[in-house]
Amino acid sequence: MEKRERIVRRIARELHDGDYVNLGIGMPTLVANYVPPGIDITLHSENGMLGVGPYPLESEIDPDLVNAGKEIVTELPGTSYFSSADSFAMVRGGHIDMTVLGALEVDEEGNLANWMVPGKMMKGMGGAMDLVAGAKRVIVAMEHTTKDGGHKILKKCALPLTGTKVVQMIVTELAVIEVTPGGLVLREIASDTTLDAVKKATGATLHVDGEIAHF
Amino acid sequence: MNKVIPSAADAVALIRDGATIMCGGFGLCGLPENLIRALHARGTRNLTVISNNPGVDDFGVGMLVRAKQVSHFIGSYVGENKEFERQAIAGEIKYTLVPQGTFAERIRAGGAGIGGFFTPTGYGTIVADGKETRVIDGRNYVLEAPLRADFAFVKAYKGDSKGNLMYRKTARNFNPVMATAATVTIAEVEVIVEPGQLDPDAIVTPGIYVTHLLKGAYFEKRIERRTVRQLQAV
Numbered sequence: 001m002e003k004r005e006r007i008v009r010r011i012a013r014e015l016h017d018g019d020y021v022n023l024g025i026g027m028p029t030l031v032a033n034y035v036p037p038g039i040d041i042t043l044h045s046e047n048g049m050l051g052v053g054p055y056p057l058e059s060e061i062d063p064d065l066v067n068a069g070k071e072i073v074t075e076l077p078g079t080s081y082f083s084s085a086d087s088f089a090m091v092r093g094g095h096i097d098m099t100v101l102g103a104l105e106v107d108e109e110g111n112l113a114n115w116m117v118p119g120k121m122m123k124g125m126g127g128a129m130d131l132v133a134g135a136k137r138v139i140v141a142m143e144h145t146t147k148d149g150g151h152k153i154l155k156k157c158a159l160p161l162t163g164t165k166v167v168q169m170i171v172t173e174l175a176v177i178e179v180t181p182g183g184l185v186l187r188e189i190a191s192d193t194t195l196d197a198v199k200k201a202t203g204a205t206l207h208v209d210g211e212i213a214h215f
Numbered sequence: 216m217n218k219v220i221p222s223a224a225d226a227v228a229l230i231r232d233g234a235t236i237m238c239g240g241f242g243l244c245g246l247p248e249n250l251i252r253a254l255h256a257r258g259t260r261n262l263t264v265i266s267n268n269p270g271v272d273d274f275g276v277g278m279l280v281r282a283k284q285v286s287h288f289i290g291s292y293v294g295e296n297k298e299f300e301r302q303a304i305a306g307e308i309k310y311t312l313v314p315q316g317t318f319a320e321r322i323r324a325g326g327a328g329i330g331g332f333f334t335p336t337g338y339g340t341i342v343a344d345g346k347e348t349r350v351i352d353g354r355n356y357v358l359e360a361p362l363r364a365d366f367a368f369v370k371a372y373k374g375d376s377k378g379n380l381m382y383r384k385t386a387r388n389f390n391p392v393m394a395t396a397a398t399v400t401i402a403e404v405e406v407i408v409e410p411g412q413l414d415p416d417a418i419v420t421p422g423i424y425v426t427h428l429l430k431g432a433y434f435e436k437r438i439e440r441r442t443v444r445q446l447q448a449v
Contacts, residue, residue: 046315047241047385055442063244063436064372064386070242070295071442081384083419084241084267085323085392088316092334111339121300122312124292129342130316133335164339 003173006190007141009034010215011100011171014139015041019097022046022131025069028100028141042078044096046127048087051079068127088127092134099135101128103142103170105157108204110167110179112140113159125162132163144172144201151203153177153184174198176215177206188213218378219407220427223253226401230259230366237322237367237393238266238276242295243439245386246275247368247403249431254368255279263287265322265364267315267389269299274437280308289362291315295439314342317359319392324361326395326424331360367397370431371420374404375411378425379418387419394424403431 004027012034015021022044023029032052035041043052045067052067053074060074067073082090090096105113112132115125132138145152153170170177175198176188186206189198191214199206220226227250230236236254240246254262255278264285270277279285281298288310293299302308313321314336324332333356337343347358369390371380380402382390394400402425 045385047244047388049385055444057446058443061438061441061443062384063438064384066242066244066385066439068241070244070439072438072440073442075384081382081387083387083391084315084319084389088319091316092336121304123294124290124312125314125342126292127315129314129340130336133338134316161340163337 003143004030006173007171010176011139011141012036014098014169015039016097017041020044020050020095022091022096022099022135024099024101024128024131026102028102029069031100031141044087044090046084046087046091046131048082048084049075049079051076088130091127091130094134094136096131096135098137098139099131100139100141101131103140103152105152105154105159106140106167106170107154107157108179108183110165111157112138112162112167113157114162116160118159128162132166137169138167140167140170142170142172144174149201151201154203155205174201183207185209186212188215190215217376218422218425218428219376220401220429223249223403223429223432224256226250226427226429227253227257227259229399230254230257232259233261234259234366235263235265235364237364237397238264239367239369239388239390239393240275241267241385241388243270243275243437245370245382245388245390246270247370248275248435249403249429249433250368250401251275251278255282255284258282258284260284261286263289265289265362267291267318269293269296271296271439272298274435283307287311289313291318317342319389321359321362322389322392322396325363326392329361331358333358362396364397365399367393367400369394369400369402369420371402371404373406373408373413374402374425374428375408375413375422376428377410378402378422378428379410379413380404380420380425381413381417382419391420394420399426400424401427401429403429405431405434
């Protein structure tokens with residue numbers, strides 16, 4: 001299975017029936033494809049919509065209906081629309097059950113860096129800072145290391161932060177890690193990897209609390 | 216009272232060099248594109264533009280950027296526009312990035328007479344640098360200031376001649392909040408109706424906020440990412 005598919009399939013198992021969920025641009029969006037049977041969630045898009053549906057058929061295209069990634073989408077029955085100010089009131093007010101975002105770095109305290117690489121032009125944080133500050137649960141979806149094997153899970157983030165002490169869970173192609181007040185707890189490892197390989201790929205201390213499951 | 220103005224050129228005729236302009240839209244969705252085209256044609260310069268994004272190279276706020284009419288841009292995300300990037304790196308345009316929710320709320324505060332607000336967004340990040348912070352009920356907050364403009368360009372779906380507005384789907388975005396936060400608000404709509412023809416319960420922007428109403432001559436409604444699904448054979 002492709003790395004990204006493995007990550008988003010695992011995150012989809014964190015969804016609860018009735019959840020209001022915001023999925024970030026890119027890989028997190030794919031979580032919507034793996035919602036388990038019997039679980040009914042409502043997708044929030046921060047540009048002002050609850051009830052995001054799949055991409056339209058060519059015949060259904062409506063330029064007035066886009067998601068936060070500026071992709072054209074459809075509305076499901078029960079959709080509502082609202083202004084950006086109302087949308088972020090929902091976010092900051094703690095009404096969104098879960099958000100899934102990518103990351104450049106995450107650290108032992110749950111600090112997250114995902115918007116700015118020094119030396120490159122700043123493109124902006126969009127809604128990421130509001131989402132991590134306000135959602136009840138923040139899950140990071142990312143590959144465990146950089147393309148050249150560098151650590152992304154660190155003792156302390158080096159890049160400019162998106163939020164402080166905001167991440168509750170990190171899901172990679174190798175591991176499921178929970179961020180706790182006592183540090184990072186390794187909950188699961190992928191069925192085709194080893195504890196040593198996960199530790200080697202991680203630049204922070206991993207703790208164990210009972211059994212490590214496989215996924 | 217009839218707020219209808221005959222053309223986009225008339226609507227922007229009073230805008231002078233150095234003005235601050237709010238412009239609704241999220242990416243290219245829900246853009247006041249007729250007013251942007253008219254301001255581009257007028258050639259007004261040294262503008263401060265407050266908009267979530269600077270459009271793309273040749274559409275939306277990007278038209279004003281490419282014509283070097285914008286000296287300062289305030290928004291939450293400036294990707295997708297190569298010319299903006301070129302000007303930013305060359306130091307030809309100043310830009311200020313604001314978290315999207317803080318951006319929306321600063322505009323709301325500007326329109327609602329609120330002198331500032333404490334938000335958890337951005338606490339402990341460079342966004343909070345130099346700003347007052349406060350612990351409220353055990354949580355950390357950052358003080359943010361209101362945003363206002365000389366002019367707001369908003370796009371709505373339907374309006375009546377009293378300036379009441381209704382929006383359509385996600386083309387609503389920042390438009391209703393920007394309509395409240397400028398000295399002069401100009402709304403462009405696809406359809407103008409007589410007062411009484413809009414359901415009063417469905418009006419999102421009451422006419423009190425709207426100075427001028429324009430029927431847009433032409434809406435391109437360009438799509439930024441044309442994502443479609445295919446029917447599957449069984």
